[in-house]
Amino acid sequence: MVSKTYQLKLHLVPFFGDMPLSKIGTFNIEQYKRQRQQGTRNAKPGTVNRELAVLSHLFNQAIEWGWIDRRPGKIKRLKEDPGRIVYLTTEQIARLLECAKADKSETVYPFIVIGLETSMRRSEILSIRRENINLERRVIYIPEAKAGAREQPITQYLAEFLAGYLAALPPSPGWLFPSLAAKSGRVMDVKKSYCRVVKAAELDPKQVLKHTLRHTAITHLVQSGVDLPTVKRISGHKTLAMVEKYSHQNGEHIQAAMDKLGNRYRPAS
Secondary structure, eight states, X not given: OHHHHHHIIIIIHXXXXXOOGGGOOHHHHHHHHHHHHSXXXXXXXXXXXXXXXXXXXXXXXXHHTTXXXXXXXXXXXXXXXXXXXXXXXXXXXXXXXXXXXHXXXXXXXXXXXXXXXXXXXXXXXXXXXXXXXXXXTTXXXXXXXXXXXXXXXXXXXXXXXXXXXXXXSOSSOSBSSBOTTSTTSBOOOOHHHHHHHHHHTTOOTTTSOTHHHHHHHHHHHHHTTOXXXXXXXXXXXXXXXXXXXXXXXXXXXXXXXXHHHHHHHSOXX
């Protein structure tokens, strides 16, 4: 409520003045958006959108109280920048794995290993069935992936890790992460143990989420020089545009690519 009052007094009221809510049309709203983004104001899209949310709330309240019978103008939110993608460095990965291995949970360590070695989503990892793992071909079949069924390639390290992990499981077929306590018969989430491990690794649990493992794997693929179409194939993204955002996370691999171009023109004598 304090934030809404602040936005009203500082931005909305000075612009709209004594104009009745019923008279604030789409044109006026678009003018407000332009003014907030121009000149010395240079407000970010997210900031303007929060202010527009206050105006939208006022419209809703006015309709509820019977002051107006409909919204006088259409509020179109600005497109916001997706922001910086959080990913782990190799040093942070090492700390996280060390703490996960020492944790009392039997699931969190293999969960993290699979996430980092494949870029698979949380739900995809926890729903792996043993019969869908092909260690010889080094793939995991995902029948219900977000973008449709696919074969997930895995690293040699993960293939060797899973071989040992599977050998320690009971011989009956089923889930990779079985759970007798769950109705589904498998582990549904690792939220508590994952958060515990993140804290033990001296990382911020508000920043290093389970999905961060996926971001980490994809970012390191890109920074290793893997082409984006191949990264898309590995990560299971629907479009190439969804992968391109990872190419901006660190400029070092871009600079390394430019160095390769320079060396082609001027080979070392």
